[in-house]
Amino acid sequence: MHLTVVSSLDSQCREAATARLRRTHTNSVVVLHDLLDGSLVMRRVYRGGQLFERETTVLEHGCLSCTVKLDVVPTAERLAACGFDHVVLGLPPGVAAGMAVAELRRGLSQPAVMDNAILALDPVDLDDHIWDRHTLFESGFTSMPEDDRTSGEFLIGEFGHVDTVMLHPGLGAELSGNPRLGSEEWVTGVELLGQLAPHAAAIGADDDFRSGCFDGAEAAARTRPGVVRLPLDDETGSFRTVLHKAGRPLHPGRFREALPQLAAGTHWLRGRLWIASAAKTRIAVQGIGPRVWLESTGTWLADAPTVARNGKVGADVDAVLDWHPNYGDRGTVLAITGRSEDIDPQEIRALLEGCQLTEAEMELDFGVWEDPLDLSEAL
Template sequence: MHLTVVSSLDALCRQQACQALAAAHPGAVIVLHDLLENGRVIRRVFARSGPLEREETLLEHGCLSCTVRLDVVPTVERLLALGEDHIIIGLPPAVPSSTAIQALKRGLAHEFTVDAAVLACAPDALEDHIWDHHTLFESGFTPVPDDQRTPGEFLIGDLQFSDTVLWADPELVPVDPEGRARGLQLLRELAPHADITEDAGSIRQGRHDYAEAAGRTALGAVRVPAGPSASPFTTIIQRVRRPLHPERFRHALATLAQGCCWLRGRLWIAAAPGCRITVQGIGPRVWLENTGPWLADQGAAPSADRGADARLDWHAEFGDRGTVLAATGEDIDPEEIARLLTGCELTDAEMEAGFAGLSDPFGLTEPNEAGSNETGSNETQPTDPKQRSNT
């Protein structure tokens, strides 16, 4: 029993992608879910012969995760029980494929294989979405007012988790050829692991590797292209071993993030030396999170089940402690990034003086209940922390 999961930012791209997949796999059943205002879910199921059902469900708590858990999963379970061999799931717009696949793994009684996690998107709109400072609700992509994610946050997250990008140009929207070419270059830089295609028939079945996808999306994970970029977009990576002075790093962060489509990595900050701090900057928004203690502070050594990053970056003296930062964007100066980060490192005298008395401008000394503390999110001043609600 095989599943293809299709995520998207908007319904137009999802519709085109699902139509193309249906044509490429005529024996598959198509399941589309849409979440409307006030928790109303519309479910439509199609087969080659035509529509099979259309149902409406009113959820008590109308959120995207509840839609997946209470309607998507039971629908797929029912279809699998009826003997359907291939189901193409068109998720509600802005629902991450990782959320859906996790719920399916927990909730389905039948054995199944996720053949592909497909992100459907229009390349010529990619940059605009990444730099959109509005929330998904404000931009009209979700009916959930409490969803504080930006369009860029959704897209970057699903680009990392998905194994395939199916680029779709909705017929209602005129295509900008130059924007599309630029968007495809950016897609290849942001998701070097993914197959990027406009041909649904060329999607390789059985390619999805859940463990690898989860590793790419783990907080603080750094994955970079294997070779030099041939596009205007590049990715640079910078490592420093000593802890960062919190105030110097606070002042440097705005410059580090400037012009980056995507900034990510993990930080060793002297004000919270026992805490593994992750940084994420997508378009105009930058935030830091406390993800708990370093492995070295837990007396743990790197191993296969503790993540590739810890094994690759383990240091004889510091263990996994250290700063690793990757930046993707246009016209990024690696020497400037290196100079800024090196200037944030503690000096010999500061190392000898110890970390006591250093201020914590980010408020990162304690993780939150979920194991992380999101503290920085500000479109106009990235280093000015602001509490951000989880979605």
């Protein structure tokens, strides 16, 4: 059995993508799942573009993960048993493709080939989604009040997991009467997509689509906290990504002051930090539109036990590439993506270099510094 998973925030984009995907195999079936109010899941199944099953199920605990476990996975299992060669699963808006792929691998009783993990998107909306401060629930994308992700957080997460982004005018185009396709806003959105998901194939209605290119190991490597992957450098475009590295630990106080300036106006900030007050801790940083947060991802490989370190370095591409003869993999690596007029490489470099410990400060015991994770008031 072959599976294709489609995630989205826009049901019209999702349905356009699934309709196209059913044509990639001769014996395909398309399933559209929607999580409604009252823990109600609506499931529609199409074959050859014709609806042949429509069911609703009430879940005891109607969350996105339960929808996948209790409805998406069993439906895929049942349709495979019916003899379909290819099942296209259109996930409820806001359900992450990575979560669905993981649950399918755990929950299916028979082997399945994951052909593709796809995000369906109207690129005209991308910039607004990144900067939207509302949660997915507040924006009406999910029926779960507890879902406090923003649309930007959802999309950046999806860009890491998927191999393909299918582009189609969404509900906004239909409501406004503006076709959008090929407009200046469309072109700008596709350009931003290239900066945020450089690995993904961006497929328009007339573009060729290559089925069967999902690589789960590569998706996991891309989405590991603190990992930095860069797009091709293009200084002439509307958007750009700047990379900067700092070889010495950062002073926690000076970094706290600099972080709002680093994050201001950036669509996506990501990387890892070496902060003096937690010198053995690899701290991942991520900023998506108006939100910035830090998280501990364990110790640096250089501070791990020798046996573990020798076992990990070969599989950790970032550690190998950034290995320093004295500091090992310790160091700050930041990538910042935003509009070209808002991103000044010299300013970023000056800010980060000013955060590094001086030679005199390097001689001090790192225990004198304050807690680096208490940065919430600066964001």
